[in-house]
Amino acid sequence: MFFLSQVLGRPIRDMHGERIATVRDLIVRIDDKPYPTVTGLVARQGRRQFFIKASQISSLDESGAELSTTRLNLERFSRRENEVLLSKHVLDRQLIDVDGRRVIRVNDLQLAPSPSGYRVIAVDVSPHGLLRRLGVRRLGTPGPLLDWADVEYFASDAPAVRLKVSHERLSRLHPTDIARLVESVSYQKGAEILESLDVETAADAMEEVSDERQASLVGGMDEERAADIIERMAPDDAADLLADLDEEKQRDLLRLMEAEASLDVEELLAYPEDSAGGLMTPNYVPALPNMTVEQAIEHARALPYEPELVYYFYVVDSLEEEQPVLLGIASLRDMIFAGLSRRMDEVMTREFYHASSETSSDEVARVIGEYNLLALPVLSEDGRLLGIVTVDDVMERLLPVPWRQRLPRLFR
Amino acid sequence: MLRRGPRPRLLRYLAYLGPGLVAANAGNDAGGIATYSSIGASYGYSLLWALVLITISLALVQEMAARMGAVTGKGFSELVREQFGVRVTAFLMLTLLVANGGLIVSEFVGIGAAAELFGVSHYIVVPMMALLVWWLVTRGSYERVEKVFLALTLVFFAYPVAAILAHPDWLTVGKQLVSPSVRLSANYLTLFIAMVGTTITPYMQLYIQSATAEKGADTSPKEAKVDAYSGAIFSDVIAGFIIVATGATLFVAHERIETAADAARALQPLAGRYAGIIFGIGLFGASMLAAAVLPLATSYTVTEAFGFEKGVSRTFREAPVFLGLFTFLIFLGAVLAILPGINVIRLLVFTQVLNGLVLPIVLVSILRLASDPAVMGSHRNGPIYNAVAWVTVVGVAVLSSAYLVMTVLSWW
Structure with a gap:
């Protein structure tokens, strides 16, 4: 096992041990396998750069690369699909640490040989890695490394490569x-x-x-x-x-x-953004007064959209109309305790709080908070149901704003 | 139908006038006002032509930084790290740290000077204000107070009025704006370069880039340009009026500026015997603003470069480097500003030398990044733009090296 920073700039020797170039960069393939495999390296000889295939490399470590051949194919390097350069496109870039749920920056990469070739196995994000890059040699034991299998690479860090990540x-x-x-x-x-x-x-x-x-x-x-x-x-x-x-x-x-x-x-x-009209959603669960509780639930299951809130059933005069008249509201609790065969108009309550589309969001929040509601229907002037405001949309107004969220976004 | 919909055009344009205006106006801080006042008092209007050139340079540089932010969505230190690697980053961050550290000291000196104008000892006020700034920022109540400080700096609008009331010879002012004249005296050159250093400060570029990046694709490069240009012009118009106001009063009366109280006398045509109070209020506001933003922006930039956890919403346990650095910068700034036995003027001069030295380094990095097709794609600098920008960079670099040489020579 060795680190990328320890290989870069090291000599490349042919099979007779003769120095022919230095390591400029490593090429890996990023695909659906958990660890990217080294497919070759970019060598530098004077001002010229050329490509060496992984199959020609017999060993790779802190002392540099050793080749299994003396014949070099001095072809210019061109990248193939899904290939990225470790130093150019991965080192110093950002990765997502999935388990840590955070974004990290790559200070160094750890590689190791495997039966299928050299692979990138871990990411060093510790200050140790930084110091190693700066040339500080004696460091003691390196900090904990992140398993490459637990991080995700950004395709946008390697533009011009068609990379499927x-x-x-x-x-x-x-x-x-x-x-x-x-x-x-x-x-x-x-x-x-x-x-x-x-x-x-x-x-x-x-x-x-x-x-x-x-x-x-x-x-x-x-x-x-x-x-x-x-x-x-x-x-x-x-x-x-x-x-x-x-x-x-x-x-x-x-x-x-x-x-x-x-x-x-x-x-x-x-509707204005901070009014009931701006907060409401038309995706509520409707029902007809002559439906049984069971039929109402069946009907809810078959709705073409996913309702935001299922705790309240809104009993209306028509299912066809865009803005039906609201007759009453039945809560799941009422329905469960009433039994499946009762009619909705027996279960529903005809007394309910409501808002108009112009009601301010602060007022909506106050009503929802004061009467412990999960949602508030928004009615037009002639009692037609326009939509409902759910508690999560006014939650922010009900809670004291934590100071963290008041900070300027730039430095948060 | 789309009644809510898009914000009106004018409002959108005003919204763009954000980061550029804030960044450039940060140049009118304690050090800036001292420099402009000294220039006006020592040489009248004869350096106004230089301010015009500096404004053009500032506009160009700010525009490049803002464009990089808009196109890449990344901050300056992030781009430097990804494009230039760890060593260059470490070097740049170290110089920035020292240069900004010096600026922070000068802000606390400004706070102390403002306190003395009101007859309160700076030994009491500076430590108190350092604690206040630290507390406001880490407790997250800074955003609300920021507007108070910003409002205090509005008293500097007194300068244009004071300039007009002082009845300067406008014909001479106009002539000096367009006719370059150079005097070969050490003091003249020193003030010239100090003006460059205080008007184009590296941290303005860091700020405008991060702030524009934060706004993301919302800001097109064209809008970023409007923002950067208008910010540069606006702040330098104020600077110009400071020079005219002091030129028409102190220069005419052959008075030199030794203390803040001297500088305040430029406001006498407007404020009479209240000039000291007005000046003190403005100086206090500007210094407090910068004393909070500078340590914040510096810690943010440095930790971002090395991938440490950052942000004031974190606890000390979560982001020890960021908060530790922030605390240290404020502590050091306040202590150096009041330490008896330390030559404050020498320290401020040293700060400007450092900023002058860092500036070409930062500018070269910005230029290289902004003209790199791999970073900027089709938004990279065009050849003419690049030529003008390079002339600016070389000009600034020559001036600041000359300044450094002169400063070092003057120590013997």
Whole structure:
């Protein structure tokens, strides 16, 4: 086992032990295997650089490289697909430490021989690694290293190479953690993370990203992909995001989105951001008064969208109409204790608090907090149900703002 | 339909006037005001032409830094680390640390001088304010107080008014703006280079790049240009008025500037006997602002370069290097500013020498990065732009080396 920094600049000898060049860089292939394999090295001889295939290398360590041949094919180096240069594209760059849920910077890389060739096995992010690079020799025992299998590489660090890097492992993390990673790197890398996740996860994570960052992320993303992600976000969050974009971008994205989703969002965009209208979502669970509890649940299962909140069933006069009249609200608790065969109009309560689309978000927060609600229906003047505001959308206003979030973003 | 939708154009443009304006105006801090006042008092308007050239250079340099931030989404130290490696980074960070450390000392000297204007001993005020700054930033209440400090610096708008009330000979002012004149005296050259050093300070470039990067794809390179140019012009117009105001009063009366109270007399045409108070308020605000932002930006840049945990929202356990460095810089700045037996003027001069020396190094790095197609793609510097920028860099480098030589010679 040896470190990359110990090989760079070391001599390359042929099979007779004659120095023919020095090691300029190592080439590895990054693919779906857990550890990248060395496929060759870039050698430097005077001002000339050339390529040596891994099959011609008989040994590689702190003392340099030894070749198994005397014949050198002095071909100019050109990269192939999925190949990156360790010194140029990995050293000093950022990686994601998936288990640590943080972004790290590569101080050094550890390599080791294996039956299939030399492989990168670990990343050194310790001050030890820094000092080693600076030429401090006697360091004692190196700090703990990160297993390469637990980190993820950014394809955008190796431009001009067609590199397929999947960030699939990130989907294991909580959307909030993904959002935090996305915010701690440049917007291009943030966009790369979101683009490589499955659309569902990306949408969940995007909802957790701060408003200012959302706009720049969408700017750095492929528009089709951005539209797919926004489509799957909760309509109220999607409207907030789109509201921060310029007019042209907003129209383009709305056009690319599925008709239904874009209509929902467009409706919400008509309301000011900090009113009940701006906070509400049209994705509630509706039911008819003559349905039994069982039928209402069946109906909820078959809804074409994923409701934001299932604890309240909204009993309305029609399922066809876009804005039906709200007759009453049944909570899951009421329904469970009433039994499956009872009719919804027997279970529901006709007395409920509601907001109008103009109600300020502070007022909505106050009502939800005061009466311990999970959601508040938003009604038009003639009692038609426009949507619901869920507690998570006003949570921030209910809690005292922690000081951490008040800091200027730049130094947070 | 899209009633909420995009912000109006003008508002968007005003929003871009963020980082550039803040960064460039940081040049009008304690050291800046002292330098501009000394220039006005010693040479009247005869260095105004140099300010015009310096403004053009500042605009160019700031624009490059902002463009790098907008295009790459990365901060300066991040780019340096990725493109130039650990050794160059370590060298650059060390010089920046020392140069900014010196600036921090000068800010605390400014706080002390402001205190003396109000008749309070700086032995009491400086340690108190150091504690206050540390407490405000680490407790996260800094953002609210920042506006207070910023508001205090608004009193420097008194300079244009004072300049007009002093009835300067505008024809001479106009002539001096466009006709270069050089005097071969050590003091003249010293002030000339001090003006370069205080107007184009490396940390302005660090700040504008990080802040623009933070805004991400929201800022197009064109908008970054508007921001950088307007910031440079605005702050130097204020600087110009400081020179005119002191030139029309102190220079005409053949008075030299020895203390802050002397410098304050330039405001007498406007404020009469309250000139000292007005000047003291502004000096206090500007120094407090910089005394908080400088240690913050310095610790942030250095820890970012080496990949340590950073951010004021972290605890000492989470980010020991960042918070340790931040605390150390404030402590050292305050102690050196009041240590009896230390020649404060000598220390400030030394600070400017350091900044002058670091500046060409930082500028060369910026130029190399900004014209590298691998970093900037199609947004890299064009050939004409590059030529002008190199002339600036060489000019600044020659001046600061001359300054260094002169300073060293003057010690014998």
